Amino acid sequence: xxxxxxxxxxxxxxxxxxxxxxxxxxxxxxxxxxxxxxxxxxxxxxxxxxxxxxxxxxxxxxxxxxxxxxxxxxxxxxxxxxxxxxxxxxxxxxxxxxxxxxxxxxxxxxxxxxxxxxxxxxxxxxxxxxxxxxxxxxxxxxxxxxxxxxxxxxxxxxxxxxxxxxxxxxxx
Amino acid sequence: xxxxxxxxxxxxxxxxxxxxxxxxxxxxxxxxxxxxxxxxxxxxxxxxxxxxxxxxxxxxxxxxxxxxxxxxxxxxxxxxxxxxxxxxxxxxxxxxxxxxxxxxxxxxxxxxxxxxxxxxxxxxxxxxxxxxxxxxxxxxxxxxxxxxxxxxxxxxxxxxxxxxxxxxxxxxxxxxxxxxxxxxxxxxxxxxxxxxxxxxxxxxxxxxxxxxxxxxxxxxxxxxxxxxxxxxxxxxxxxxxxxxxxxxxxxxxxxxxxxxxxxxxxxxxxxxxxxxxxxxxxxxxxxxxxxxxxxxxxxxxxxxxxxxxxxxxxxxxxxxx
Numbered sequence: 151x152x153x154x155x156x157x158x159x160x161x162x163x164x165x166x167x168x169x170x171x172x173x174x175x176x177x178x179x180x181x182x183x184x185x186x187x188x189x190x191x192x193x194x195x196x197x198x199x200x201x202x203x204x205x206x207x208x209x210x211x212x213x214x215x216x217x218x219x220x221x222x223x224x225x226x227x228x229x230x231x232x233x234x235x236x237x238x239x240x241x242x243x244x245x246x247x248x249x250x251x252x253x254x255x256x257x258x259x260x261x262x263x264x265x266x267x268x269x270x271x272x273x274x275x276x277x278x279x280x281x282x283x284x285x286x287x288x289x290x291x292x293x294x295x296x297x298x299x300x301x302x303x304x305x306x307x308x309x310x311x312x313x314x315x316x317x318x319x320x321x322x
Numbered sequence: 323x324x325x326x327x328x329x330x331x332x333x334x335x336x337x338x339x340x341x342x343x344x345x346x347x348x349x350x351x352x353x354x355x356x357x358x359x360x361x362x363x364x365x366x367x368x369x370x371x372x373x374x375x376x377x378x379x380x381x382x383x384x385x386x387x388x389x390x391x392x393x394x395x396x397x398x399x400x401x402x403x404x405x406x407x408x409x410x411x412x413x414x415x416x417x418x419x420x421x422x423x424x425x426x427x428x429x430x431x432x433x434x435x436x437x438x439x440x441x442x443x444x445x446x447x448x449x450x451x452x453x454x455x456x457x458x459x460x461x462x463x464x465x466x467x468x469x470x471x472x473x474x475x476x477x478x479x480x481x482x483x484x485x486x487x488x489x490x491x492x493x494x495x496x497x498x499x500x501x502x503x504x505x506x507x508x509x510x511x512x513x514x515x516x517x518x519x520x521x522x523x524x525x526x527x528x529x530x531x532x533x534x535x536x537x538x539x540x541x542x543x544x545x546x547x548x549x550x551x552x553x554x555x556x557x558x559x560x561x562x563x564x565x566x567x568x569x570x571x572x573x574x575x576x577x578x579x580x581x582x583x584x585x586x587x588x589x590x591x592x593x594x595x596x597x598x599x600x601x602x603x604x605x606x607x608x609x610x611x612x613x614x615x616x617x618x619x620x621x622x623x624x625x626x627x628x629x630x631x632x633x634x635x636x637x638x639x640x641x642x643x
Contacts, residue, residue, distance in 0.1 A: 192524075193474050193477065193478045193520070193524055194474075194478075194517075194520055194521035194524040194525075198465060198466070198517065199465075199517070202465075213462070213463075213464045213465075213513075215462075215463055215464065215465055215466070215467070216465055216466045216467070216470055216517070218443075218466070218470050218473075218474070219442075219443035219444035219467060219469070219470055220388070220389075220390075220444045221390055222390060222630070223631070224630070224631055248390070249391070249392065282528075286521075286525045
């Protein structure tokens with residue numbers, strides 16, 4: 151994945167999957183209708199766990215399950231939450247068949263493996279990259295604001311992520 | 323084409339149609355376009371293979387959810403059009419309910435109550451069927467479906483796709499006790515969680531790159547099958563079920579089939595294990611439940627649309643053992 155090199159990022163660390171969910175919830179509280187989050191990370195990194203915390207913070211009460219096979223799930227909370235996984239799509243034409251622009255019109259959309267279809271996505275987005283740390287449950291979570299929407303609320307984002315991001319780890 | 327709700331006259335799956343080759347690599351359920359191209363040849367083949375004429379058809383059923391809206395709309399629109407042209411009722415069917423009926427196509431006189439374990443790439447649901455069209459959802463996965471865990475573990479280990487058959491085969495050469503992978507929620511209610519065992523495999527292989535792939539596959543499969551079978555068995559005992567029935571693509575797994583047969587024999591109840599063709603997605607099961615629904619509820623209105631988020635009816639609370 152090649153995000154714009156100058157896009158501002160916050161680097162966070164979590165050491166349990168529940169912390170990852172809490173962190174996601176903190177981001178969700180800044181979310182608005184029309185927002186897009188691209189979730190990047192290897193198998194088992196915690197992309198679905200992130201979405202679970204995100205949706206729960208928006209008041210979604212049903213279990214948020216993996217969309218790998220179902221491809222697109224929709225939940226209703228304070229906002230509509232669209233949860234997609236494009237791993238199994240082989241090209242951008244299929245991304246069109248998922249009607250992503252139409253999905254984005256309503257609610258917040260989180261796309262697992264979204265880096266594979268970046269050209270089909272709007273340029274305003276939050277990139278969430280999850281990588282494995284040293285311990286089994288340690289994760290590094292890099293959150294990068296791309297475009298005006300998220301760059302415009304960077305201060306709030308940094309504040310929300312404060313508990314997981316040491317000041318020295320906030321960088322441009 | 324299904325007669326009287328239980329006699330399969332023909333069952334065509336799009337992959338049997340040569341057209342499918344054109345979409346090599348494409349996830350067929352994604353492309354509304356692929357559905358559009360395939361629907362007429364598939365319906366024609368089904369009618370022809372059944373040896374029937376249009377005037378022999380009494381009703382047309384189609385899945386209206388859950389699934390991707392583009393694909394669902396093709397089926398629903400085609401079914402409504404055919405129903406109008408043939409002047410017969412249209413029946414909108416819940417895809418998950420259809421899975422519950424797959425077994426009846428091979429054994430129409432199944433005794434109930436029956437615990438159904440519906441396990442596929444997208445779903446893991448434990449249901450108790452008390453009678454026709456009367457059932458309760460006991461539990462479901464809270465994260466990954468069982469079939470998805472198989473696919474993801476196979477993908478991570480570079481074993482190929484689809485992951486279910488690959489792991490099934492490789493497990494035959496491995497030791498199921500080699501690695502003690504977690505049995506999440508094994509004794510905790512009726513829900514399932516398979517995300518943790520997937521991540522445990524990833525962690526184990528990262529730390530032990532030289533580990534035998536067959537041992538990992540066998541141990542992983544054993545962990546998943548343990549939870550599935552133990553929970554179904556516990557449900558059957560607690561609810562006094564006459565049988566445990568498998569449904570969905572993962573029901574093709576040979577370990578799940580043999581373990582289910584084993585515990586049912588030990589408990590003196592029937593194991594209902596449909597053929598592999600009936601476990602995976604097929605239209606015959608949609609016709610079977612369509613026939614049931616038509617009898618119970620009458621035709622669906624032609625205004626019925628696709629419902630991508632359709633679920634089985636909400637679970638009633640059962641005491642947790």
